[in-house]
Amino acid sequence: MTAAREVDEPTRSDIPPVEVDGVSVRFGAITALSDVSFTVAPGTIHAVIGPNGAGKSTMFNVLSGVYQAAEGQVRFGDARLDRMRPYQIAGIGVARAFQNIALSGTQSVAENLMLGRHHLTKAGFIAAGLRLPRATREGKRHGERVAEIAEFLELGDKLQTPVGVLSYGDQKRVEVARALCTEPRLLLLDEPVAGMNAEETTRMAEAIREIRSALGISIVLVEHDMGMVMSLADRVTVLDFGRRIADGTPAEVQSDPEVIRAYLGSGDEINPSDAAAGHPSETPGTRP
């Protein structure tokens, strides 16, 4: 049950590798990341794992331009992500689903998803306020694509529902759908199944596999569910206290003594055999 990649899946020529090169991030005295390097090969699913507080979300914040790296570079093809602002990074096709849901609770699912189309659309204040035909047409055209993506993530019948009233699992799916709506070349998923039940987890794993195989994009996945990581990922980078302690295929990483030590110390589970079905953790991200 290791990564089952089809042989002839499309790898798009417009998807460059992500090169994280010696990145350090500090918050005052805390070093959240220290000299971390890894490369995400085009069209692969690359997992970043590690105990809580290891710096995984911080890495995502660097990749999406929210945090500035104190040292190091992040390259995505020719683009230097470490020098760009978040909206510019979104503009070149990097999308992110947040670990802690960051949706607009008052807006409907459709409206939240339409935000994903922001960098693909143009309507400004005047065109929108006056309902100029081109703004209306644009909204309609992109609305159709949004409905498709919602359907794909089983949100098709909830498009008009305000996000605030959805279940936790549904909201997590909206997070992923919104990121997909940006038509990304690189998709960053921060614990997409945290708090989901076993069945939801299985379906999300399927969806992630399908996204990669149908779109051929690169996916970086932060996940606690080891079963899911081991079955989905082509490559795994392990962080502990902000340092990279291992980097390799799932099988390599799993047998790495330092990784086992880090996980034993934290009480987290690395053995995939009993986690393979997806553990129904009720409280995401609250483990000590």
Added chain:
Amino acid sequence: MSEATAPAARGATHTARHAATARHRSLLRPLLLAAVLVVLLLAPLYVEEFWLRTGFAVFGAIVGAIGLNLLVGTTGQLSLAHAFFLAVGAISYVYVSGESGGLGTTTLGGLGWPPLVGMVVGVLLAGLAGLVFSPIAARLRGIYLGVASLGLVFIGQHVLNTWTSVTGGFNGRSAPDFSLFGFTFANDNPLLFIAGVPFREAERLWYLGLVLALAAYLFARNLLRSRPGRALQTLRDSEVAASVMGVDVQRYKGRVFLVSSMYAGLSGVLYALSIGSVAPESFGLEVSIQYLAMIVLGGLGSVGGAAFGALFVSALPLVFQRYADALPLVSSPGQGGLNAGEVARYLYGAAVVLVIMFEPAGLAGLAGRFRRRGRDPGGGRATRSSSASTDPSTSSVPSDRPAQGSTT
């Protein structure tokens, strides 16, 4: 290629009920709106001058409240400078369209241009003032912007009191009548009767206010339902999420500040027309706070709510004044006791407190509750209050998002 292939449709069923309620909603609203519109259009034929003048004042306030609501309610940026932008609009109008001449010891300047030009210049100059301030607005967030904007009100007061040749100084100056291509919004010129009813200044201004308030309402509604509106609302809920999804946060904060100040400019022009003059005391901090009261009462983020809030807050003192004799506690001007303005202020002060405690979604939230009660019991509670209670993720500062303000 990939665009169409990815979402291979997976079992999703549209419930019929969902479609039905949506259709129901889409029919009811326009009908209600049309009915209200007809009443408003016919009002001058039946209603006496006092109500028409009050109505015009309300229309002006509605424009201003909708503008402030875009900034505060929709985007979550607090501004206490609304009175300043009202003043810029009002003063620009009286200066551009007023005649120059002496007033006692002082000489007033004035360009004497057509009032329509004065109105447009008023809106544009308010916008310009907003633009000048918007780099600051773009970098500050929420309450910090509120404090920074406070300075504008004081600057405005100082300028109003001292730049006498333009503003008329402490005593203010009168506002020229509005006119549109030779048609004057005054008692005559031309004399006009419709269905036997004399159409004088009050009747004419009523329609002017109605048209402008309606335009302001529609523009804001369209805006909120489209790309920029979604960006603004997301920005309110999470700046980081908005920026990561591709929204240039600083630019949008600056833009919405500009739009909001233009709304205020137009509202200021209408205020000048409504009162017939402008004076520094009309643009103090209390006015900014009054506008905040309007949008809190109406429901932050709701365009219709802002209109209702404006109606409540701006009409109340006028109505109390008119019925001072009939109301307990309220006294006519010049006598002891509470005057109408004070009573009205206590009343909407109390209303604001009640709203914040019991219906954070304001009048708009109340209306929504009644609408839902008739239709779909239990389900679909969907107003701001629900997000406030069910969405703790936006208020806490989790580690995958930085502390507030660290991106700005």
